[in-house]
Amino acid sequence: MNDVIIIGGSFAGIAAALQLGRARRKVTVLDTGLPRNRFAGHSHGLLGHDHKPPLEILAEARQQLTRYPTIRLVNARADSVSGAIDHYSVLTGDGESLGARRLILSYGVVDQMPDIPGFAESWGTSIVPCPYCDGFEVAGQHWGLVWSGPQSHNYVRLYHDWTDTLTVFADGHDIPPDIQADLARRHIPVVDGRIIEITHLGGHNAIVKLDNGPNVALDILFAHPRNKPSASLHESLGLATVDTPVGVVLKVDERRETSMPGIYAAGDLATPFLPSVTLASSQGAMAGIFAQQSMLV
Structure with missing residues (x-):
C-alpha cells in the first residue's frame, strides 16, 4: 500500500514526490512522459533553472529523486481510480493495480489547437x-x-x-x-x-x-486556445470543477485538496490563470506536504 499515488510526473508531480520522499512516505508516480511544455525550447522564470530546456530540467529532477528509496517512478498511464480516503485503488494501463491512502492529481491539460494550417x-x-x-x-x-x-x-x-x-x-x-x-x-x-x-x-x-x-x-x-484536462479521472471521481475562459480546471481549497477528501490537485490541471513551471512546482510541493500532514496520527 502506497501512502500517496501521484498521477502525472511533470513539474507539479515531481515536486510533490520530492516532499513526500523526504518525509519517508511511500510514493508511486505514474507518468506518460508528455508534459505540456515539451514543445518549448527553453523554460523561463524557474529559480536556478532559467533558460534551460524543460525536458532537461525534468530529467535532472527525476534523477535526483532516485536518492529517495520510498519513491517509485513508473512510466504508465492511470486508466481508472476508485475507492475512498485511505483506500484508493488505481489501475494502470499496464494492468497493475495499486493502492494508496491519498492521491495527487497532476496530469495537466492539453491545448486544443485550432484548425489553422501551421x-x-x-x-x-x-x-x-x-x-x-x-x-x-x-x-x-x-x-x-x-x-x-x-x-x-x-x-x-x-x-x-x-x-x-x-x-x-x-x-x-x-x-x-x-x-x-x-x-x-x-x-x-x-x-x-x-x-x-x-x-x-x-x-x-x-x-x-x-x-x-x-x-x-x-x-x-x-494566443490562448482552449485546453482540456489530459485525462478524465476527475470526471469518474465526480470532482468539482471551475470553468475558466480557456477551459475547465479542478476546484481546490487552500491546501490543494479537491472536493473529495484525500485527493489533491496541482499544476495546470488546477490553475485557472497563466501556466507557469514555478507555480506548478510550488503547488506540487504544497500538495505533497498537505497530503503528508493529513496522514499524521
Missing part, C-alpha cells in the same frame, strides 16, 4: 501563451495577439510591460466598441478577418496570413 507546428516557438515564460526574449519587438474573448483586453494591458508594438487579430470576434476605443487610444491596430495560415520563420518569428488582407509579419504571436 498553428500546431508553430506552438511553443512562434506562437506562445505566456509573456512571463517568453516575453523577455522578445521584449521591445513586434508582438501579435489573437483575440479570444473579453480576457484578451487584460492581456493587452499586461503586454505593455514588454513591448509598445502590438497588433491585435480579431479572428472573427466582435470586439465591443468601448474596448475598440481603448485599443485605439493605446495606438494598437486591430486587424479584421480570420487567420487562415501561420508560417513559422524560425526562432519566434511568424507570418500571419488572413482571408481578407495582406500578410502580417511578427516577431512573436500570443
Whole structure:
C-alpha cells in the first residue's frame, strides 16, 4: 500500500514526490512522459533553472529523486481510480493495480489547437501563451495577439510591460466598441478577418496570413486556445470543477485538496490563470506536504 499515488510526473508531480520522499512516505508516480511544455525550447522564470530546456530540467529532477528509496517512478498511464480516503485503488494501463491512502492529481491539460494550417507546428516557438515564460526574449519587438474573448483586453494591458508594438487579430470576434476605443487610444491596430495560415520563420518569428488582407509579419504571436484536462479521472471521481475562459480546471481549497477528501490537485490541471513551471512546482510541493500532514496520527 502506497501512502500517496501521484498521477502525472511533470513539474507539479515531481515536486510533490520530492516532499513526500523526504518525509519517508511511500510514493508511486505514474507518468506518460508528455508534459505540456515539451514543445518549448527553453523554460523561463524557474529559480536556478532559467533558460534551460524543460525536458532537461525534468530529467535532472527525476534523477535526483532516485536518492529517495520510498519513491517509485513508473512510466504508465492511470486508466481508472476508485475507492475512498485511505483506500484508493488505481489501475494502470499496464494492468497493475495499486493502492494508496491519498492521491495527487497532476496530469495537466492539453491545448486544443485550432484548425489553422501551421498553428500546431508553430506552438511553443512562434506562437506562445505566456509573456512571463517568453516575453523577455522578445521584449521591445513586434508582438501579435489573437483575440479570444473579453480576457484578451487584460492581456493587452499586461503586454505593455514588454513591448509598445502590438497588433491585435480579431479572428472573427466582435470586439465591443468601448474596448475598440481603448485599443485605439493605446495606438494598437486591430486587424479584421480570420487567420487562415501561420508560417513559422524560425526562432519566434511568424507570418500571419488572413482571408481578407495582406500578410502580417511578427516577431512573436500570443494566443490562448482552449485546453482540456489530459485525462478524465476527475470526471469518474465526480470532482468539482471551475470553468475558466480557456477551459475547465479542478476546484481546490487552500491546501490543494479537491472536493473529495484525500485527493489533491496541482499544476495546470488546477490553475485557472497563466501556466507557469514555478507555480506548478510550488503547488506540487504544497500538495505533497498537505497530503503528508493529513496522514499524521
